[in-house]
Amino acid sequence: MYLFIHDGTAEIRDARHLQGKGTFETEEILRKELNLGFRGSVYGIGPAGENLVRFAMISGDGGHVVAHNGMGAVMGSKKLKAIVVARGKAGFAVKDKAAVERLTRELHEDAKTKGSKRIYEWGTGGGFSAAALGGWLPIKNYTTGIFPEHEKLDGQYIRTHFKMKDNPCWACQLRHCKLCEVTEGPYKGFKGEEPEYEGLAAWGSVIGNADPGATVMLNWFNDQVGMDLNEAGWTVGWAMECYEKGVFTQKDLGGLDLKWGNVGAAKELLKQIAHRQGIGSLLAEGVKRASEKTGGEAAKWAIYTHTGAAPRGHDHRGRWCEMLDTCTSGNSTIEATRGGVFPERSGYPPVFDKFSPWEVAAINAKENGWLPFVDCLGICAFTCPNRELTVQCVNAVTGWDLDLKGATHIGRRVVNLLRVFNLRHGLDPKNERPSFRYSETPKDGPVKGRAIQPHFDFMVRIYRELMGWDPETGRPLPQTLKSLGLEELIEKF
Numbered sequence: 001m002y003l004f005i006h007d008g009t010a011e012i013r014d015a016r017h018l019q020g021k022g023t024f025e026t027e028e029i030l031r032k033e034l035n036l037g038f039r040g041s042v043y044g045i046g047p048a049g050e051n052l053v054r055f056a057m058i059s060g061d062g063g064h065v066v067a068h069n070g071m072g073a074v075m076g077s078k079k080l081k082a083i084v085v086a087r088g089k090a091g092f093a094v095k096d097k098a099a100v101e102r103l104t105r106e107l108h109e110d111a112k113t114k115g116s117k118r119i120y121e122w123g124t125g126g127g128f129s130a131a132a133l134g135g136w137l138p139i140k141n142y143t144t145g146i147f148p149e150h151e152k153l154d155g156q157y158i159r160t161h162f163k164m165k166d167n168p169c170w171a172c173q174l175r176h177c178k179l180c181e182v183t184e185g186p187y188k189g190f191k192g193e194e195p196e197y198e199g200l201a202a203w204g205s206v207i208g209n210a211d212p213g214a215t216v217m218l219n220w221f222n223d224q225v226g227m228d229l230n231e232a233g234w235t236v237g238w239a240m241e242c243y244e245k246g247v248f249t250q251k252d253l254g255g256l257d258l259k260w261g262n263v264g265a266a267k268e269l270l271k272q273i274a275h276r277q278g279i280g281s282l283l284a285e286g287v288k289r290a291s292e293k294t295g296g297e298a299a300k301w302a303i304y305t306h307t308g309a310a311p312r313g314h315d316h317r318g319r320w321c322e323m324l325d326t327c328t329s330g331n332s333t334i335e336a337t338r339g340g341v342f343p344e345r346s347g348y349p350p351v352f353d354k355f356s357p358w359e360v361a362a363i364n365a366k367e368n369g370w371l372p373f374v375d376c377l378g379i380c381a382f383t384c385p386n387r388e389l390t391v392q393c394v395n396a397v398t399g400w401d402l403d404l405k406g407a408t409h410i411g412r413r414v415v416n417l418l419r420v421f422n423l424r425h426g427l428d429p430k431n432e433r434p435s436f437r438y439s440e441t442p443k444d445g446p447v448k449g450r451a452i453q454p455h456f457d458f459m460v461r462i463y464r465e466l467m468g469w470d471p472e473t474g475r476p477l478p479q480t481l482k483s484l485g486l487e488e489l490i491e492k493f
């Protein structure tokens with residue numbers, strides 16, 4: 001079935017003709033059938049969601065995705081192929097329209113020229129080489145920290161070599177999302193979305209591929225079958241390491257020669273995962289479960305948190321704030337900071353030593369609140385790096401009288417509410433830690449020898465203390481909930 005929402009009406013409609021279709025095809029068919037044009041959105045699942053791949057995603061508006069935490073599998077389990085929302089005729093109230101127009105112009109100018117300048121010019125892929133040089137680019141399933149070909153996968157290379165076309169989220173002037181046509185190499189002529197940084201990591205360095213055109217093809221294919229590319233990338237990278245070390249044979253893989261950088265084999269494996277065919281059925285369980293079921297040494301090579309999620313496409317052994325955040329957050333990805341890189345935007349001093357356990361724990365605890373506030377507004381964090389202006393915009397829309405502190409307080413309420421919810425639904429705080437490989441000391445590259453494992457438990461304790469949570473159990477303390485106006489939750493988890 002699919003859900004069609006239009007002008008206050010919600011209808012469940014037959015979607016049998018869409019069964020097995022990819023996300024892009026589903027969108028195209030429904031747009032035509034409903035005569036939507038661009039006046040609405042179609043978000044749907046591909047075969048991966050239908051087959052309950054645990055990391056299936058939802059995609060719409062030409063490749064914009066809801067990827068993390070397996071939301072596509074949730075839709076699949078409800079036999080819901082897509083949600084279509086037609087743009088309605090009703091407007092919505094804005095308190096001070098003139099102020100909103102002025103402030104959004106200022107906010108955009110600030111984002112374009114300062115806070116999101118690199119994203120505006122080169123996309124998120126514009127940070128690929130910086131990641132390689134800084135020691136947070138994930139390479140061959142974390143088996144090395146060296147990737148000499150990084151410049152060819154940087155957004156700057158792609159945007160100066162491939163043919164580009166804007167494909168922004170609706171009405172976004174920052175328009176960092178693009179479509180591209182590959183102009184060189186074996187995939188010359190292929191048209192797809194420009195991969196984001198995480199797509200370049202997953203389909204480039206994680207699997208040992210240095211051809212940018214191939215990343216465009218794999219990125220498109222993975223979106224079409226409908227899977228979170230981060231977890232899909234870790235899963236393929238882990239399977240490649242298993243193949244290299246003889247844990248999986250060509251026979252186990254249905255004849256695939258899954259050596260590092262074999263793009264054709266990676267594509268075929270993605271197809272098997274999406275359809276749960278052959279070894280794809282094991283891998284569709286996600287990298288944590290697949291590695292645990294495989295057992296032996298291979299269980300140590302998978303990259304995940306013990307709560308069950310796979311991280312974003314970084315090597316967090318070079319970005320400790322983000323590893324701590326990924327393991328302790330309520331959403332199983334970044335919650336407190338974007339890698340601890342912008343504390344000055346909240347008026348804190350910049351990070352002095354990003355490998356100091358004290359400082360890492362403290363910056364995450366101090367910063368947590370802003371990003372959840374932005375997320376619950378339903379806007380994109382790239383578009384509003386200037387926090388003061390963002391709060392002024394919210395006030396102009398709503399007529400509220402918020403300041404930055406008040407906005408962060410709202411975000412802290414979200415963080416604590418989510419934590420209580422997760423504890424009530426079975427979160428075991430002992431699992432808020434990285435897998436062995438995720439936190440193994442790098443053997444080479446820019447952060448060679450930086451060992452996070454000996455410090456991790458200490459960082460978690462300090463972080464919890466600073467958040468007003470019990471350092472052992474991770475439970476928010478009664479006084480913390482009271483101070484956030486959430487006292488009604490004290491007895492409820």
Ligand code: SF4
Pocket residue numbers: 167168169172173174175176177380381382383
């Ligand atoms: S809304 Fe955000 S993600 Fe979408 S195009 Fe604009 S900057 Fe990019």
